[in-house]
Amino acid sequence: METATAPIIELKQLKKKYGDHVAVGGLNLTIRQGEIFGLLGPNGAGKTTTILMLLGLTEPTSGSARVCGLDPTRQPLQIKRRVGYMPDDVGFYEDRTALDNLIFTAQLNQIPRQEAYRLAEQLLERVGLGEVAGKKVGAFSRGMRQRLGIADVLIKRPNVIILDEPTLGIDPEGVRELLQLIHDLSRREGLTVLLSSHHLHQVQQICDRVGLFVRGELIAFGDVPSLAKQLDQEGLITVELEASGFSDAALSELSTLEDVVEVRGSVQQGDTETTTVTLLGKRDLTTEAAGIVIQSGAQLQSIRRKQYGLDEIYHRYFEGGGLA
Amino acid sequence: MNANVNGNAAAKIARLWNWLPIKHGASSATETTANRSVPSPFWIIVRKEFGDHLRSWRFGILIGLITLACIGSIYTAVTALQAGVKTQETDTSFLFLQMFTASDGTLPNFTTFVMFLGPLIGISLGFDAINSERNKGTLSRLLSQPIYRDDFIRAKFTASLLLIAVVLFALGFLVMGLGLFTIGYPPTPEEVLRVILFLLVAVVYVGFWLNLSLLFSIRFRQAATSALSGIALWIFFSLFYSMIMGLIDKATAPGDSSALSLLLRHANMMLFLNRLSPSFLFTELTTTLLTPGVRSLGPLTTAQVVGAIASPLPLGQSILLAWPQLVGLLAATMICFGISYALFMRQEIRSRS
Structure with a gap:
């Protein structure tokens, strides 16, 4: 399926180098049609620079980029016709209405005025700004601007949209709506979406694949489970147990299990309350651990094999593992 | 019905646009599928900019200021002319042109006002053209649309220049009209031509300042820095430059009894130094165009004047006399534009930084 598109x-x-500073260093990346790709990295990792190179807004020092089969440095105009780009902290002409701003963009894309008007109204409705279409953008909140930004990107009917930090500075509910909107758009119209963010959870929610970007280098990429697998290279699997009535004996028995590396958590004396124990093993110890706890007469309340979220992945890479 | 009429009008305008000898953006040529009735991005930006300027407070204030100044200058011109004609002091040939150049001493005349306030229009229309877009975050959004970068700055320049042309021509014709009313002396075709040429030159002159401030708006990220640099240069050239030239003149002047060649060389050098200032070039241009009696802009020896009939120059000769100055102004404008072009094309566009 993956090779088909x-x-x-x-x-x-x-x-891309700025003087001696390497902003982006030898990046290899392929994004397929219809995919939502998350470019993840801290501030200053080179995400925006990469995006600018994709659009031909800045020239790469070396290497090549192809967008829709076109070369951004040679054919920026054709690319800009097919690619919608929303910069981080997108700005609009504040003393013009939302509708005016959209029509202006549409006309720059050679869409006749009447069609532009119709499209703009449709899109405003779609992003939930239908009621404020005639209001000046100066009065818009941050979230409304971002949604207007999405409409602005879509009005040229692009094949690819690139969103730079689309969720920056919006409240959680707004973020959820915005991401949902992006997701719907991508799925319904087969749009390819490239979005950059330093906010892990958000990216995790909607991205098919994620690339981790640190100091100009893509240190890992893939979907979230495969990233977790890459992280598990040390072979450690974490199991979390919650039980009440734990005894010291059970705890020591756990630690004598084959392939256990570490047991975290302690048992309070005469305890009937819940205790949490974390078990680090070289293989999946979930079943065996559960067996021991139950045999020891404790009440097992929950047991789960811990999945790495992006947070841990991110943290782990940023701690230097990825750059060593 | 209405929409139809609009459509027709749009088609007509589009035809006009196609006729204009300006690059319509290669986009319309390559994009064969594009609807013919859509003007090129260049003209869309021009239209938007023009509208923005017209609606801005800044423009309203400037227009008010300049109109007031012009009315004042007409008033002094008219009183001066009436007094002059009564006492037979005024040369009644080209009386109409004196509407623009005469003054009774209380207020400067029209050309002086244009020389002094014109740069202010130019600077105020251009000083935040690029950097405000950058600071508002609209620049990166705009440049990610399928437009050429140079289209963007050319459109900014064209829109402001169009506006300046409209303003200056309106003011010029206003002065002519009021002049007809008050002195009741109809202009000859040559006089009308001279006035129109003068207004064109004024547009070029203000265009120079506009370009300079565009350059500053590209170079400086802060609108305030750019405005201050523009105003500093404006004040330097309109006030201090002549003072400095006076100083240099005094310091380097040869004695009165020096040889003619020495005196001439000194005069020519001073003239050259003065001509580095755009306002001086503009003054020379306006005097030649509006005062047909001016026969030379450089020093003349008595030997050269001997036998010359003191008559006004025909229009062609006046233009010929002022041509180098006009070319100088145009060249200065071009240089500024060239530098801004080079700077802007190489600039990396990031949002709000």
């Missing part, structure tokens, strides 16, 4: 963005050894 052609790559729409292809980066090969893409490099």
Whole structure:
């Protein structure tokens, strides 16, 4: 299935230097049609620079990029016709109405005025700004601006949309709605979405694949489970147990289990309350641990094999593991 | 019905646009599928900018200021002319042109006002053209649309220049009209031509300042820095430059009894230094165009004047006399534009930084 769709963005050894500072160093990346790809990294990791190179807004020092089969440095105009880009902290002409702003963008894309008007109204309705279409953008809140930004990106009917930090500075509910909107759009119209963020949970929610970007290098990429697998390279699997009536004997028995590396958690004396124990093993110890706890007469309340979220992955890589 | 009429009008305008000898953006040529009735992005930006300027407070204030100044200058011109004609002091040939150049001493004349306030229009229309877009975060959004970068700055320049042209021509014709009313002396075709040429030159002159401030708006990220640099240069050239030139003149002047060649060389050098200032070039241009009696802009020896008939120059000769100055102004404008172009094309566009 993955090989069936052609790559729409292809980066090969893409490099950008500012003087001695390497902003992006030898980036290889392929993004397929219809995919939602999350570019994840801390501030200053080179995400925006990469995006600018994709659009031909800045020239790569070396390497090549292909977007929709076109070269951004040679054919920026054709690319800009097919790619919608929403910069982080997108700005609009504040003393113009939302509708005016959209129509202006549409006309720059050679859409006739009447069609532009119709499209703009449709899109405003779609992003939930239908009622404020005639209001000046100056009075808009941050979340409304971002949604207007999405409409602005869509009005040229792009194949690819690139969103730079789309969720920055919006309240949690707004973020949820915005991400839902992006997800719906991508699924319904087959849009390829590239979004950059430093906010893990949000990216995790909607992205098909994620690339971790640190100091100009893509240190890992793939879908969230496969990233977790990459993280598990040390072979440690975490199991979390919650039980009441735990005894010291059970705890020591747990630690004598084969392949256990570490047992965290202690038992309070005469305890009938819930205790949490974390078990780190070289293999999946869930069943055996459960067996021991139950045999010891404790009440097992929950047991789960811990899945790595992006947070841990992110943290782990940023701690230096990825750069060592 | 209404929509139909609009459509027709749009088609007509589009035809007009196609006719204009300006690059319509290669986009319309390559994009064969694009609807023919859609103007090129260049003209869309021009239209938007023009509208923005017209609606801005800044423009309203400037127009008010300049109109007041012009009415004042007409008043002094008219009183001066009436007094002059009564006492037979005024040369009645080209009386109409004196509407623009005469003054009774209480207020400067029209050309001086244009020379002094014109740069202010130019600077105020251009000083935040690029950097405000950058600071508002609209620049990166705009440039991610399928437009050429140079289209963007050319459109900014064209829109402001169009506005300046409209303002200056309106003011010029206003002065002419009021002049007809008050002195009741109809202009000859040559006089009308001279006035129109003068207004064109004024547009070029203000265009220079506009370009300079556009350059500053590209170079400086802060609108305030750019405005201050523009105003500093404006004040320097309109006030201090002549003072400095006076100082240099005094310091380097040869004695009165020096040889003619020495005196001439000194005069020519001073003229050259003065001509580095755009306001001086503009003054020379306006005097030649509006005062047909001016026969030369450089020093003349008595030997050269001997035998010359003191008559006004025909229009062609006046233009010929002022041509180098006009070219100088245009060149200065071009240089500013070239630098801004080079700077802007190489700039990396990031949002709000």
